[in-house]
Amino acid sequence: MGPRGGISRCPCGRKLLTVCLSRSIQAAGSQLGQSKDYALPNASWSQDMLDLYNRFLDMTKDGLWKRIPSYNNILDHIPESMKLTYEKRKDTRLFLRSIDAEGAGFEYVMFLNTSEKRVVCLFQPGSYLEGHPGFAHGGSIATIIDSTIGSCAISVAGKVMTANLSIDYVNPVPLGSVVLVDSKADKVEGRKVFLSCKMQSVDGNTLHAEATALFIQLDATKAQKQQASCQ
Structure with missing residues (x-):
């Protein structure tokens, strides 16, 4: 001070x-x-990541955009009324939050625009996500796209699961770089939610990947019975 x-x-x-x-x-x-919110800046975030984060944070002031908190247990993401139907296990973690070291795995934060049926993810891949030397593994790219599109589908239809995810990889993503994953719900047909997504560089000049997806809205009662049978 x-x-x-x-x-x-x-x-x-x-x-x-x-x-x-x-x-x-x-x-x-x-x-x-x-619970710890991992979607807040830490020392591993680059200046590009922080600048982009602050830009979107400013956009939340008018109420159109909202920052989505992120925890290491999936049950911390669902409403309190739904938690009563699930047992929280101590030996599980959300896949994207399974690496403790800051900056080594998935560093990301998502922002939701409900009126536009859109979720944007700011993503900085860490060193433990390497595939080809110096670049993020294609599976890690698919994971962050699936999670971003999935968050968008959840905002539209509630409890959903991925039915189909198709990705075109255009340009590799360097480790430690920052990319913008922009997803939107294109249409809803009954229990089907169709979505699309683009992964681009911060300046918008490089397209890294494009994707389309189909998510299915789950029957809550059926889903709870299936989970209970697996425990």
Whole structure:
């Protein structure tokens, strides 16, 4: 803090200041017994990732966009009323949040625009996602696309599962770079949700991948019976 209580003279600089504020939010949440939100800046985020994050965060001020929190257990993402029908296991983790080291795995944050039926993901692939030397594995690209499109489908139809995902890989994604995964729901036919997605560089000049997907809205009662039979 500066001599007058400001932050203009903070020695950390803009990037570290954003991270410091995020850690303060995490600490406050921990004191309230809340799960850690991984969709907040940490020290591994590049300046491009932080700039893009702050740009979308500014867009949430008018209420059209909303930042989606991200936890390491899938049950922390669903409404409290639905949690009563599931047993939270301590030996499971959401696949994208299974690597503890900051910056080594999937570093991402998603933003939702309900009126546009759109979810955008800011994604920075870490070193543990390597496929071809220096580039993100195609499976990690498919995972982040599936998760982004899936979040969009959930916002439209509630509980869903992937029925089909088709991806065209155009240009490889360098490890540590930042890409924008932009998904939208194109149409809904009964229980079917059809979606499309593009993965592009931050400046929009490089197309990394394109995808289309079909998600099916689940029958809640049937899904609960299937889960119970597997436990």
